[in-house]
Amino acid sequence: MKRSQRLVSLTNFFIENPRVHRNLPYFAEKYNAAKASMSEDLDIIDNMFQLEGIGYLKRVAGSAGGVMFIPESSDDNGISFINDLCKNLEDPARILPGGYLYMSDLLGEPKTIRDIGRIFASRFSNLDIDVVVTVATKGIPLAYAVASFLNVPVVIVRRDPKVTEGSSVSINYVSGSSRKIQTMVLPKRSLKEGSNVCIVDDFMKAGGTINGIVSLLGEFNANVKAIGVLAEADDEEEERVVEDYLSLVKISDVDIKEKQIQVIPGNFVKYF
DSSP states (O other), X not given: OOHHHHHHHHHHHHHHSTTOOBOHHHHHHHHTOXXXXXXXXXXXXXXXXXXXXXXXXEEEOSTTOEEEEEEOOOHHHHHHHHHHHHHHHTOGXXXXXXXXXXXXXXXXXXXXHHHHHHHHHHHHTTSOOOEEEEETTTTHHHHHHHHHHHTOOEEEEBSSOXXXXXXXXXXXXXXXXXXXXXXXXXXXXXXXXXXXXXXXEEEESSOHHHHHHHHHHHTTTOEEEEEEEEEEEOOTTSOOSOOSOEEEEEEEEEETTTTEEEEEEOGGGGGO
């Protein structure tokens, strides 16, 4: 195999297998190449990953050492994406009755979802996350996108139990926006005791739903390491019940009469 062919194959392996550890002898045997040549190949790929702002190769020295690809979004790429997202969401055609904002099209675009997943994963990659948790239904694509870059499973909290999932744990919680008592459930087999959890959702107003998820996860003695939301509402009349979270965009004003929407970057940008 020529070096050019080997570089393409190696690059594909890392992109398809994020955070999967492999030692140098594994690659040397796979490509029938000397360890020194493989090391040079890894340097080339690592440099290009960093130049493109999509991540880096994490190297571990020693007999048990090796390499794994850590996906990331560079500061420039992240800020550019969030600014474009704000402009997209300011389209007056997105205004729905009641002052709601239509975002389902974004949640159905694979590239957009993948970019969002990469941005969140780049901030959560050092938190030793075991599982990504979301609530059905709109947060599911986001959760899978984040989980794909962290290389961890997804657990979905539902509003009612399903017979096919066995015994479940359920709690009642107060919705932050409607102040109504609602129920959410999680099958006992879906989450191990003491797991490190990242919660992901598409929208947060007062945070009642996320607060409910946190309470439910407490029944499993889970550790909530991070909370990420695509968009948050800037509503001064609603008391926010969740404080420690990251949002990509903030919907600061929706004027139904004038058909104007103001969307600004969320608190995520301060981490760039």
